[in-house]
Amino acid sequence: MRLGNGIGSIDVAGLLWSTPLFSLALAVIIAPVVIAFTRSRVRRTATVEAPPAAVLAQYAPEGRMIAAWGAVMILVLAASTAIIDYAVVGQAIRWWRFTPGLAAATLGLAIVFGLIVTRGTRPPEIPALSPVRRHWASFSSRTAMTATVVVAVLLVATTVFGGLTSEMDSDGNWRWLALPIVNEPGIDPIRMNYYGWTFGVPVLVALTAALGLAWVALDRSAARPFLRPDTVDAERQLRRQTASGIHTLVVAAMLFALAGAWRMIAEVGAVRELVIGGDAGGPYEVTWRHADLAAGLAVAAPVLEVVAFVLLINVALNRILPSVTVAAQYAARTNPQRSVVSS
């Protein structure tokens, strides 16, 4: 089908897919289904009683902050996309182009870490000896850990690949990909904007900061003492929620940076095979051996963005701690003696 001005519906779809803001719109449509599914799953698997009010009060600030930061990150990512894609900021090299999400996640995790240390850690009312060694991974699900590692590895691999295949421009910025004219070695290669070290190094720095803060926050959350032996199960559940939120923020930020990098690489892949008629008779042939890979990245990048936005919407809307009314129904058990707990 073609529209009145000659633009086909496929062209329109391609144009929409080319902006992360369309991914956000799609995520807004998909997110309610995901939230409904995860809530029903949580209801099925929840085995622990509602936490006592004192425990809720201890963990509520970090839970609320993670939820609020999910919303903040959606705004940051949308705003940075709008600035990069639409705002007139000249032709300056925006080296920070792929880092806003990671920088926002780092800041958010620093605040969460601060809340865990200050308001989320209390001396035990009744000491509970926990014979199991707790560390940064103790309350993270296998899925969250796997997702974090896989996305981090993909982002680093993409950045290193982009950096190694990039070339420096006359201003010293590693932001070009040179496509040689295969049948005319004497002619300068075609140079295109590319995800080189100029963009990649800031991403690696921001990634290190985000992962470092996530590790510190997870470790600190796991290491704090339990309030009482009878609250250990509830506290474990709340720490799992905190860990899940921390993983979600960092994974969403990494996915968005990865999607941006893939989009930029895919733009070069559009020059799959360029043939230009030359003065000397024969055409100039330009090919890039990674063009097929780049074409695949063009399809995958928007999917990553949709997943990132769905995760953030989910964390912003679904991470609401059980209400105090429910907690009031919980019969708090007290044990006057030091106890050994199973975790």
Place this chain on the structure above:
Amino acid sequence: MTAVQPPVAERDTSSAIDIYRSFRGLIVAGHFAANERLPSVRQTATDLGVSAGTAAKAYKMLEQDGLVITRTAAGTRVAPSAAVLSESVMRRIRALAEESASAGADLEDVIAVLRLLGSPQS
């Protein structure tokens, strides 16, 4: 009349003995697998609201009894001779206990099935 507090050093020793007894009980009862790491001194101290020195003293007592082995960088681990079960068996038992709890299975039923599977007739 004001209660007389024992001197700090005496209180620390008393707490260290309590911690030592708790861990010894757990090791002898089979709660830990062979070569399994004990919580860090810092974690134990934080959990119990005692000083790190007190927790370290308890760990030293466990080591003197041959219940744990402390190596630099490897932490404090349960001595193979003191543990009831191997690490791999313990890991599976913990996974089974967790899975049973999340599935709402009665622990007694799980134990009965385990006994049945472990009996020579099965």
